[in-house]
Structure formats: C-alpha cells, structure tokens
Amino acid sequence: MECGMRGQLEERESKIMSPNQSTAEVSHLAVDIGGSLIKVVYSSSNNNNEADDKGKKSSNDCVGIPNGSSDYPVLCGRLHFAKFETSKINDCLEFISSKQLHQCADWHHEASSHDKNIIKATGGGAYKFADLFKEKLGVSLDKVDEMDCLVAGSNFLLKTVHPEAFTYIDGREEYVQIDHNDLYPYLLVNIGSGVSMIKVDGDGKFERVSGTSVGGGTFWGLGKLLTKCKSFDELLELSQKGNNRVIDMLVGDIYGGVDCPKIGLSSTAIASSFGKAISENKELEDYRPEDISRSLLRLISNNIGQISYLNALRFGLNRIFFGGFFIRGHAYTMDTISVAVHFWSKGEAKAMFLRHEGFLGALGAFTSFESHGLNDITTH
Amino acid sequence: MECGMRGQLEERESKIMSPNQSTAEVSHLAVDIGGSLIKVVYSSSNNNNEADDKGKKSSNDCVGIPNGSSDYPVLCGRLHFAKFETSKINDCLEFISSKQLHQCADWHHEASSHDKNIIKATGGGAYKFADLFKEKLGVSLDKVDEMDCLVAGSNFLLKTVHPEAFTYIDGREEYVQIDHNDLYPYLLVNIGSGVSMIKVDGDGKFERVSGTSVGGGTFWGLGKLLTKCKSFDELLELSQKGNNRVIDMLVGDIYGGVDCPKIGLSSTAIASSFGKAISENKELEDYRPEDISRSLLRLISNNIGQISYLNALRFGLNRIFFGGFFIRGHAYTMDTISVAVHFWSKGEAKAMFLRHEGFLGALGAFTSFESHGLNDITTH
Numbered sequence: 118m119e120c121g122m123r124g125q126l127e128e129r130e131s132k133i134m135s136p137n138q139s140t141a142e143v144s145h146l147a148v149d150i151g152g153s154l155i156k157v158v159y160s161s162s163n164n165n166n167e168a169d170d171k172g173k174k175s176s177n178d179c180v181g182i183p184n185g186s187s188d189y190p191v192l193c194g195r196l197h198f199a200k201f202e203t204s205k206i207n208d209c210l211e212f213i214s215s216k217q218l219h220q221c222a223d224w225h226h227e228a229s230s231h232d233k234n235i236i237k238a239t240g241g242g243a244y245k246f247a248d249l250f251k252e253k254l255g256v257s258l259d260k261v262d263e264m265d266c267l268v269a270g271s272n273f274l275l276k277t278v279h280p281e282a283f284t285y286i287d288g289r290e291e292y293v294q295i296d297h298n299d300l301y302p303y304l305l306v307n308i309g310s311g312v313s314m315i316k317v318d319g320d321g322k323f324e325r326v327s328g329t330s331v332g333g334g335t336f337w338g339l340g341k342l343l344t345k346c347k348s349f350d351e352l353l354e355l356s357q358k359g360n361n362r363v364i365d366m367l368v369g370d371i372y373g374g375v376d377c378p379k380i381g382l383s384s385t386a387i388a389s390s391f392g393k394a395i396s397e398n399k400e401l402e403d404y405r406p407e408d409i410s411r412s413l414l415r416l417i418s419n420n421i422g423q424i425s426y427l428n429a430l431r432f433g434l435n436r437i438f439f440g441g442f443f444i445r446g447h448a449y450t451m452d453t454i455s456v457a458v459h460f461w462s463k464g465e466a467k468a469m470f471l472r473h474e475g476f477l478g479a480l481g482a483f484t485s486f487e488s489h490g491l492n493d494i495t496t497h
Numbered sequence: 498m499e500c501g502m503r504g505q506l507e508e509r510e511s512k513i514m515s516p517n518q519s520t521a522e523v524s525h526l527a528v529d530i531g532g533s534l535i536k537v538v539y540s541s542s543n544n545n546n547e548a549d550d551k552g553k554k555s556s557n558d559c560v561g562i563p564n565g566s567s568d569y570p571v572l573c574g575r576l577h578f579a580k581f582e583t584s585k586i587n588d589c590l591e592f593i594s595s596k597q598l599h600q601c602a603d604w605h606h607e608a609s610s611h612d613k614n615i616i617k618a619t620g621g622g623a624y625k626f627a628d629l630f631k632e633k634l635g636v637s638l639d640k641v642d643e644m645d646c647l648v649a650g651s652n653f654l655l656k657t658v659h660p661e662a663f664t665y666i667d668g669r670e671e672y673v674q675i676d677h678n679d680l681y682p683y684l685l686v687n688i689g690s691g692v693s694m695i696k697v698d699g700d701g702k703f704e705r706v707s708g709t710s711v712g713g714g715t716f717w718g719l720g721k722l723l724t725k726c727k728s729f730d731e732l733l734e735l736s737q738k739g740n741n742r743v744i745d746m747l748v749g750d751i752y753g754g755v756d757c758p759k760i761g762l763s764s765t766a767i768a769s770s771f772g773k774a775i776s777e778n779k780e781l782e783d784y785r786p787e788d789i790s791r792s793l794l795r796l797i798s799n800n801i802g803q804i805s806y807l808n809a810l811r812f813g814l815n816r817i818f819f820g821g822f823f824i825r826g827h828a829y830t831m832d833t834i835s836v837a838v839h840f841w842s843k844g845e846a847k848a849m850f851l852r853h854e855g856f857l858g859a860l861g862a863f864t865s866f867e868s869h870g871l872n873d874i875t876t877h
Contacts, residue, residue: 151751152746152769152775241752245753327841330768330770330796330799334775337774338774339774341774342780343723343781364718366691371532372621372625373621373625379644381705388714389691389710390714390715392532392533392715395533396582396583396584400725404722420709420800427807427808427811
C-alpha cells in the first residue's frame with residue numbers, strides 16, 4: 118500500500134492487482150458519507166499515477182486511457198482512497214469536481230448504462246446530501262444500504278487482499294491467514310462515529326445484532342470539548358504521550374494500593390474511568406490534555422471491546438474483526454481493544470483488525486457497481 | 498422511610514420493624530468505604546429519635562437505653578443511613594466520634610465479645626483507611642468482602658423490606674412483589690464509582706460475572722471537568738433541565754432527519770454520544786452545562802443498561818436489580834436504564850431498582866455482625 122497526504126484529510130492508494138490487470142481499466146466512484154467523515158473510493162488506470170500524484174493535474178484520472186491492447190476500461194489496477202470531514206463536505210465536492218471523478222461513468226462508453234452519471238453512495242449522508250450532490254455536481258447518488266456495504270466491503274477485503282487481517286498483541290501486528298472456506302460466521306465491529314456490530318454469515322447474509330453510541334464520535338467530540346484539539350488525529354497523537362492513571366480511579370486507589378484478587382482485579386485495573394477527577398481539587402485546566410485523551414481513548418476502546426466480546430459470545434462467534442475509522446491503525450487503540458477482548462473472554466477470543474479499516478462501507482458501495490471490475494479479483 | 502439532610506451529605510432513617518421491636522435494641526455500626534462515597538449504617542433504639550433528629554445531641558444515640566421490659570439491646574427498631582464523600586473522610590470520622598457510634602459495642606455488656614470495639618467495614622477503603630480509623634477512633638475495622646456485602650445487603654432487602662424493588666416505566670414507579678421462593682437467580686448491578694455485575698444464586702452464593710469502569714465516578718468525574726459542578730447532586734440536578742440532542746449526534750442528524758428502519762433505529766436514536774461536538778465550531782463554554790450533563794448521564798446509564806442486559810442474557814437471568822449510589826432515585830437515570838434494558842432485550846427484560854440502592858454494601862456489612870439483631874426480621 119502506498120500512502121499520501123493529499124486531499125482534505127488523507128488520500129491513500131492501494132494496488133489491488135487482478136489477473137488481467139495489464140489490459141484492464143475501470144473508473145468508478147463510491148462514497149460513504151458518515152456522521153463525521155466522508156470516505157471516497159475510486160479506481161483509476163495504472164498509467165495515470167503520475168498525474169494523480171501531482172494532485173491537481175488529474176482531469177483524466179479516471180478516464181479510460183488505453184492500456185495494453187484495449188481501448189476500453191474493463192478493470193481497475195489501482196484503487197484510490199480519500200477522506201474528508203463531513204462538516205467540510207464542500208471540500209469533498211470540490212475534490213470530486215476537480216478530478217472529474219463524477220464524470221467517469223459518462224465517459225466510459227462501454228460502462229453499463231446503469232452506471233452512467235451515478236455515484237454509489239452509502240452512509241446516512243447518502244440521504245442527507247443527495248440534493249447537494251445533484252445541485253453541485255449534477256449527479257445522482259445511488260443509495261446503497263450502509264450495513265450491506267460494510268459487510269460487502271469486509272467480505273471483499275477478507276477474501277481478496279493478503280494480508281488484510283491481523284492481531285495486535287504486545288505491540289506486534291501479526292497477520293492472520295484467512296481460510297475462505299472457513300470465514301463465516303464472524304462478528305464485524307465497525308467503529309465510526311457510532312459503533313455497529315454485525316453478525317456476518319456469508320455474502321449478503323448478515324444481521325446487525327448490536328451497537329453502541331460510544332464510538333469514534335464520542336472520542337472526538339468529548340475530546341475536543343476537554344482538550345480543545347482541532348482534529349481527531351491530533352487528539353490521537355496526544356493520547357500517545359498521556360498517562361491515564363492521572364485521571365482514572367484504579368482499583369489500587371480504592372484499596373490502598375493492594376489488588377482485589379477475589380474479584381480478579383489487579384491494583385492497576387481501572388475501577389472508574391475519570392473517577393480520580395472527583396476527589397481532587399483540580400479543574401479541567403489542571404490536567405494535561407495528553408492524560409485526558411489517554412483516559413478517554415481507553416474508556417472507549419475498552420468499552421467497545423467488552424460489548425463486542427459479549428455479543429460474540431452470545432452468538433458463539435470465535436472471530437471478531439474490528440474496522441472503522443476510529444482505529445486508524447493506532448497502536449494504543451488496538452492494544453486496548455485487544456486487551457479488553459482478551460480480559461473479558463479470559464483469553465478465549467482474539468480481536469482482529471483490518472488494514473483498510475476505514476473504507477469498508479465505501480468499498481462495499483464500490484463493489485455494488487454492476488461492472489465494478491472486482492469480480493475477477495474476488496473470485497481469484 | 499423518613500429522610501433528612503444532616504451529616505456531611507445526607508442522612509436517612511429507615512424503620513425496619515421487627516416482631517419484638519418494642520423490647521428490642523441493638524446498636525451496631527457498619528461502613529462501606531468506596532472510591533467516591535462512604536456509606537454508614539447504624540442502629541439505634543426507638544426512644545432516642547428525638548435526640549437523633551436534633552443532630553448533635555446524640556451522645557447516647559446508639560447506647561442500649563432500656564426500652565420496654567429489657568435493659569439489654571437485642572434488636573434495633575431503627576436503622577440510620579448516612580453518607581460522606583470519601584475525600585472528606587475526616588467528616589465521617591468526626592460524625593462517628595461525635596455520636597460515639599464507635600463505642601456502641603463496648604457499652605453493650607451483652608453484646609457478643611466478638612463485636613466489641615469493632616466496626617464492620619467493606620469497600621476498598623476498609624483496607625486503605627484501616628490505620629486512620631485505628632489512629633483517630635481507636636477502633637479496628639473488621640473487613641468484610643465487598644461482593645459478599647453487596648449480595649448480603651441485596652438479599653436482605655429483597656427478602657425483608659416491602660416494598661423494596663420497583664420498576665420505572667414511563668415516569669412511574671411500580672412496586673414489584675418478590676416471591677422469596679423464586680428470588681434466585683438474579684443479576685445484581687451495583688453502580689458505584691465503577692460498576693459490578695453479580696450473578697446471585699442464593700445467600701452467599703454468587704459470582705461477579707462482569708462490570709464496567711464507566712460508572713458513577715465517570716459521570717461525576719467527567720461531569721465535574723466539563724461543567725465545573727461542585728457535587729454529584731448538583732450535576733444530576735443540572736441534567737434534569739438539559740437536552741442531550743444539542744450535543745449527541747442522532748441517527749436523524751446523519752440521515753438528514755429520516756429513520757434508519759432497516760437496522761431498527763429511529764431518527765431520534767443516539768448514533769454517537771457527544772458526536773455533534775465534532776462538527777460544530779463550538780468550544781466547551783458554548784454549551785450549556787445542563788445539556789452536557791444530560792448527554793453524559795444518558796451515555797453512562799444507557800451503556801450500563803446494555804452491558805447488564807448482555808450479561809443477564811448470557812446467564813439466562815430474567816431479573817436485573819440495579820443498586821448503588823449512582824442511581825439516587827433519579828428519574829431520568831432510571832428511565833434511561835429501563836429504556837436501555839427494554840431496547841436491547843426487545844422488551845423481554847425489565848430493569849428493577851432498589852429503594853435502599855446506595856446502602857447495599859453497608860447493610861451487608863451490618864448483617865455480618867454475629868448479633869446484628871436482624872435475623873428475626875429476615876426470617877419474618
């Protein structure tokens with residue numbers, strides 16, 4: 118995977134190679150408009166990387182440029198990922214407009230007529246901002262169900278991309294070999310602004326079994342109020358330098374430094390998140406933003422890990438995959454979720470993470486194009 | 498129940514009548530020293546209510562004053578409940594000293610020798626503050642396990658006090674008739690600074706099956722940082738006048754006002770607690786403390802309701818009793834917990850609350866006296 122920091126927030130590229138890539142090009146655009154972030158996935162040919170990398174010179178990024186023996190786009194060689202804050206949706210519209218991504222389908226004479234002038238869109242914003250897309254870009258959003266997309270995106274990644282899933286234990290990522298014949302059932306936990314927990318039984322076979330409103334939006338929203346951080350990433354960065362014991366009430370704080378073995382809690386276990394703020398004559402300004410961010414991240418990650426495990430247990434699911442933009446490949450987040458799942462399951466369950474964590478929904482929407490060009494890959 | 502506001506934080510009395518009350522007196526003292534609060538339970542005769550009610554004139558409150566035909570204390574007619582902030586433990590020590598509660602056992606010549614000069618103590622503070630009690634009051638704390646006490650207190654109340662348990666639905670308390678022969682098993686959720694979830698199978702038969710660090714200490718600690726409130730009750734009071742929709746991101750905020758029926762979420766469901774704080778150009782000072790307190794209370798109550806239900810489900814428990822000082826008989830707290838249990842269980846489970854919610858541990862410690870005088874009541 119290659120990463121770059123362009124576009125409003127971030128832009129990544131992922132080479133997802135297909136057997137007939139050398140003759141293949143498709144350019145499609147799918148968006149996942151969540152409560153906090155807009156995730157964009159589009160495909161382009163391999164020949165136009167340079168133009169793309171320069172950021173602006175990209176009018177024909179996703180136009181079907183001849184590649185090899187064919188003049189027609191049939192399969193993408195490169196997927197592009199970008200994200201924007203939902204509150205700055207105009208930046209996203211400008212990005213799409215400047216790259217003329219929304220005109221892809223029109224220019225593909227061979228594209229399915231159904232795909233013309235259409236952007237596949239999922240997430241709540243697909244409903245909320247449909248009129249805005251029509252007005253500003255002249256395109257219709259073809260709404261695809263959010264859960265359908267998350268599951269399609271996750272299944273696609275787990276079956277296609279190697280390595281995609283990994284565990285995070287003691288500070289080390291370890292890639293997990295996924296046996297396609299033994300993938301289902303699993304619990305998919307998508308941590309966006311809120312959290313959805315989905316029991317996945319197969320392609321298009323799933324049920325949203327639970328969720329929690331304490332998710333990425335809570336971390337960012339509460340964190341912003343408490344620390345005056347300007348961005349999610351800044352807040353996450355702060356947490357790396359923090360010490361949650363300054364604010365969290367530990368078992369040892371209550372028991373005078375000793376463990377509470379009868380109930381299986383060590384003196385360093387958190388008894389009450391933010392509980393130490395009760396008894397001290399300190400105000401918000403007296404705490405370091407780093408410590409606040411760390412406590413908050415730990416509260417939320419631990420809580421998600423616990424509720425996820427309880428749901429996995431309920432349905433007898435051995436595998437829990439965590440996705441969504443909250444994770445952001447952040448070591449401490451993954452560590453806390455892993456430890457929570459380990460703690461509550463008494464070592465019987467393991468948290469797994471996905472490399473393309475934040476783009477499950479957008480990828481799922483992308484794969485819903487009739488001619489998305491990924492079929493060969495998914496069946497490869 | 499009679500309530501009064503004396504002592505550091507609050508003092509209550511509860512007449513727990515026994516068959517031979519007119520001839521009965523016992524004065525014992527038990528304390529439950531938690532991370533945030535110290536809960537005190539002591540017994541006194543019926544004759545000294547007046548002295549007690551005047552607050553200060555209480556040197557012989559718990560001394561065995563002849564009542565009826567007996568000179569000896571055998572059964573209490575009145576239990577007293579008081580609470581203090583753990584951070585102000587000296588106020589508690591002064592209260593005990595001024596009422597000479599710690600000398601009760603000494604003065605009871607008929608009291609079990611085991612009970613002399615002993616205060617039954619539970620909670621982590623029984624370990625942390627043992628030396629302080631010895632130094633300031635000259636008494637030993639006889640430590641009783643926290644979970645043992647919670648369960649003993651809860652069983653005692655459910656079997657003895659009518660009415661004790663109630664549901665809270667649509668703003669109405671409804672008392673629940675408890676069949677003593679069909680009490681077990683149940684899930685006891687004690688919401689103190691942190692939360693303990695205990696599967697209770699009988700007297701002294703239980704297992705702490707789960708818990709969460711997101712409890713009363715989180716509400717108070719985070720709430721204090723966010724609103725500058727000086728006390729838990731002030732924060733709770735604020736929440737009554739608040740509107741969580743100002744800060745919480747609702748499903749409708751993401752979906753543009755429409756429901757998301759496919760996943761069973763209405764437009765007014767909270768998608769992300771505090772999630773609206775992300776996208777607005779507002780700082781902490783721009784939000785009303787009332788709204789912040791409401792969102793926080795809802796986050797925590799809802800989360801506890803959800804995790805409790807998942808644990809009840811896991812062990813096939815139909816009844817969930819909620820206790821602990823977090824609840825404080827507060828309508829909105831009980832309402833949110835009730836709605837959460839109803840929502841996640843699809844109407845199959847009901848949250849129940851206990852009138853003496855905050856004193857389970859202290860009552861349990863009290864009942865651990867060899868001659869606590871409550872046996873007649875419990876078997877009554």
